[in-house]
Amino acid sequence: MKFVENVKPDVTTDIVYMMCPMHLLKLEEQMKELDPGQILEIMTDYDGAFEDIPAWCSKTGNEFLGVQESPDFFKFYIKKGTR
Amino acid sequence: MKKYYFDHVATNPLHPDVLESMMPYFREEFGNPLSVYEYGMKAKNAIEAAREQVAALVNAKPAEIIYTSSGAEANNFALRGIGLARQNEGKHVLVSRMEHHSILNAARFLEKSGFTVTYLPVDKSGYVDPATVKKMITRETTLISITHASSEVGTIEPIQEIVKVAKEHNITVHTDAVAAAGNIPVDVQDLGVDLLSMAAHQFYGPKGAGALYLKQGTRIVPLIYGGIQESGRRAGTENVPAIVGMGKAAELAKAELQQRMEYLRPLRDKIIDTMTEVERVYLTGDRNTRLPGHASFCVEYIEGEAMLLLLAAKGIFSASGSACSSKALKASPVLLSMGIPSGLAQGSIVFSLGMGNTPGDVDYLTTEFPAVIKRLREISPYAQGWGDKEEGGSCTVKK
Numbered sequence: 001m002k003f004v005e006n007v008k009p010d011v012t013t014d015i016v017y018m019m020c021p022m023h024l025l026k027l028e029e030q031m032k033e034l035d036p037g038q039i040l041e042i043m044t045d046y047d048g049a050f051e052d053i054p055a056w057c058s059k060t061g062n063e064f065l066g067v068q069e070s071p072d073f074f075k076f077y078i079k080k081g082t083r
Numbered sequence: 084m085k086k087y088y089f090d091h092v093a094t095n096p097l098h099p100d101v102l103e104s105m106m107p108y109f110r111e112e113f114g115n116p117l118s119v120y121e122y123g124m125k126a127k128n129a130i131e132a133a134r135e136q137v138a139a140l141v142n143a144k145p146a147e148i149i150y151t152s153s154g155a156e157a158n159n160f161a162l163r164g165i166g167l168a169r170q171n172e173g174k175h176v177l178v179s180r181m182e183h184h185s186i187l188n189a190a191r192f193l194e195k196s197g198f199t200v201t202y203l204p205v206d207k208s209g210y211v212d213p214a215t216v217k218k219m220i221t222r223e224t225t226l227i228s229i230t231h232a233s234s235e236v237g238t239i240e241p242i243q244e245i246v247k248v249a250k251e252h253n254i255t256v257h258t259d260a261v262a263a264a265g266n267i268p269v270d271v272q273d274l275g276v277d278l279l280s281m282a283a284h285q286f287y288g289p290k291g292a293g294a295l296y297l298k299q300g301t302r303i304v305p306l307i308y309g310g311i312q313e314s315g316r317r318a319g320t321e322n323v324p325a326i327v328g329m330g331k332a333a334e335l336a337k338a339e340l341q342q343r344m345e346y347l348r349p350l351r352d353k354i355i356d357t358m359t360e361v362e363r364v365y366l367t368g369d370r371n372t373r374l375p376g377h378a379s380f381c382v383e384y385i386e387g388e389a390m391l392l393l394l395a396a397k398g399i400f401s402a403s404g405s406a407c408s409s410k411a412l413k414a415s416p417v418l419l420s421m422g423i424p425s426g427l428a429q430g431s432i433v434f435s436l437g438m439g440n441t442p443g444d445v446d447y448l449t450t451e452f453p454a455v456i457k458r459l460r461e462i463s464p465y466a467q468g469w470g471d472k473e474e475g476g477s478c479t480v481k482k
Binding site for chain 1: 164300302304308310314315316
């Protein structure tokens, strides 16, 4: 897993405590709103996202930048692809 | 025998238009809102339309409404969900002593889970003093939950002032508006609360439908785990007919609110004015800042249960204390918290009016109830020689 720090997102979505698979539904919904090259930050406490979000990115042509750990949750960073 | 229903805080009959709105969703529109085909889409559209209606009732955004099965679930969800979501910041919660059992027992769950809960006192009218709230706040406090209006004594609490105090300390505020929403103006923006509970059957909607207002950006730990209903915050296939009914009931309540309040207030006042003329009958709760259809009393030397039975024999249906206290045959904790002695609190009775009550119904009640009191006092051992007893000394709420 790639861990990152100080990524500057264009949009942040807080889905902490929302149940699986909200991390994928919100991800898809939010990415539609972004322009190519923009970065989405998803805050979630769901550890299944470690597997799901990178997999979703590779399947959909978006770039998974990495994850940052906070005491209570994780911040996932995704850059919107061009396709 | 004609029946006179004066227990609208227990529940209300369905408004006919509400029932009509629900019927298709019991029959042909039976779909699961999560299904992607036509049946599902229709059900989904119906619950989303209802979400707009419910949101409008309390001036919230539709996305801030989470459906629940009841007001009690909304209360449990709020207390447990916020307590747990903020537990790393602190584990201290404030609730008033006059909260509904769904708040008090949820608070006890938090206590068992390592939280500290402070039970705020109320004054003789049932008010929570914002200054007391301020005093009780600690660095650990993350949540305050105070009822919007008491279903037992009718008093409407100073929520805005409590919110003002709480916000100085970054504390989340929840209000149990189950008795208030749909019966008095409730505006989450004006109140400034972060969470608010409501129940459809308190405003002529169906039972089995409640909602929690959750201010956008507020994190909450789910109470029921499962699927992605309610944005992954409250699992379970939605009770579509009940939700549709709740939406319709909310729409009607919003449109008719002033008219309903203006109809109920004079009826309530007639009961209060007439009954407080009877010797040693005391109004509980505040005289003016109270729910429009709510008249509650303590009757000295008589047990509430005895009054309920004799009134029921005359076709008059009312309540003593809260519904739960009534069944448990014990003095209401709400009345005790207001400083009413337990003996007098046993003589509590609540008449709550609804749009089905007529001035004639109230005339009947105000004629029959004093007779019931007289009859019971004649046979009450406590009432013997009561004329010699010191005036009052028992109830803090005088007529």
